[in-house]
Amino acid sequence: MRILTPVVLGLLAFCVIAETIQQISFKLGSTRPTPEGGGFYAGILAQPLIWLGVALWVIESIAWIQVLQRAPLSLAYPIMTLTYVGVPLAGLLLLRETMTPRQMLGGGLIAVGVACVALSGA
Amino acid sequence: MAAARRDLSRLIRPLVLVAMPVLGVVNQYCAERTAQAMLGQALGLGWLGHALAVPWVWAWIGFEILTLAAWTVVLSELSLSAAFPMTALGYAFVIALGWTAFHEPITALQVVGAAAILVGVWLLGDEAKPKQDPPPIPF
Numbered sequence: 001m002r003i004l005t006p007v008v009l010g011l012l013a014f015c016v017i018a019e020t021i022q023q024i025s026f027k028l029g030s031t032r033p034t035p036e037g038g039g040f041y042a043g044i045l046a047q048p049l050i051w052l053g054v055a056l057w058v059i060e061s062i063a064w065i066q067v068l069q070r071a072p073l074s075l076a077y078p079i080m081t082l083t084y085v086g087v088p089l090a091g092l093l094l095l096r097e098t099m100t101p102r103q104m105l106g107g108g109l110i111a112v113g114v115a116c117v118a119l120s121g122a
Numbered sequence: 123m124a125a126a127r128r129d130l131s132r133l134i135r136p137l138v139l140v141a142m143p144v145l146g147v148v149n150q151y152c153a154e155r156t157a158q159a160m161l162g163q164a165l166g167l168g169w170l171g172h173a174l175a176v177p178w179v180w181a182w183i184g185f186e187i188l189t190l191a192a193w194t195v196v197l198s199e200l201s202l203s204a205a206f207p208m209t210a211l212g213y214a215f216v217i218a219l220g221w222t223a224f225h226e227p228i229t230a231l232q233v234v235g236a237a238a239i240l241v242g243v244w245l246l247g248d249e250a251k252p253k254q255d256p257p258p259i260p261f
Contacts, residue, residue, distance in 0.1 A: 073224060106246035110243065113242060117231075
């Protein structure tokens with residue numbers, strides 16, 4: 001049973017990276033100071049980073065459909081949890097945020113779990 | 123006014139918490155049905171046009187927006203450590219959805235991996251830092 005072909009793995013990697021950038025865009029876009037006047041949501045919608053996030057969401061959804069046409073949902077979906085590792089890791093490297101030992105253990109367990117799931121489809 | 127709003131949020135909280143994993147399952151059900159409906163379509167402008175004619179796509183978009191709204195409420199009401207186990211539960215539900223509704227094969231290694239992921243997601247919600255950056259929007 002070989003489900004996770006290089007094409008599927010590439011698509012999944014793209015989805016994880018797109019999701020990570022999307023999360024960071026949404027985070028930075030929603031915390032940036034908004035222009036004077038207008039409500040909270042109007043201010044957020046004026047942020048280009050929010051629209052980058054929305055565009056990434058659309059492209060990622062198209063890629064996700066391609067994944068689901070080639071691999072079972074129960075195999076592909078757990079691999080998307082790598083985003084949980086990617087976002088704090090990006091925060092650690094780019095935004096100089098910190099991770100507690102408990103969070104590092106959690107991230108490590110997710111990585112091990114994803115490896116197990118991926119191996120079962122390799 | 124503020125007190126009334128607090129009462130309302132107290133009522134909504136358990137509902138939203140249950141809604142998160144359920145919405146995760148609904149989103150992925152719509153995604154899988156979309157993928158099945160789009161089988162055999164070559165990527166391109168025609169693909170997009172065809173996708174917009176699939177009812178599952180519109181259901182998916184609607185539920186994704188609902189999920190985003192629910193997640194916003196969860197994060198405004200709860201600390202991350204309280205919200206994170208719920209997102210782990212969402213992953214468990216989606217894996218179970220694949221095995222039951224779509225009759226996907228299960229291997230022992232997959233079960234072990236899924237369990238490790240669930241514990242990992244739960245651990246990531248650190249109690250020591252209740253208010254920090256929002257985690258990825260699940261599902």
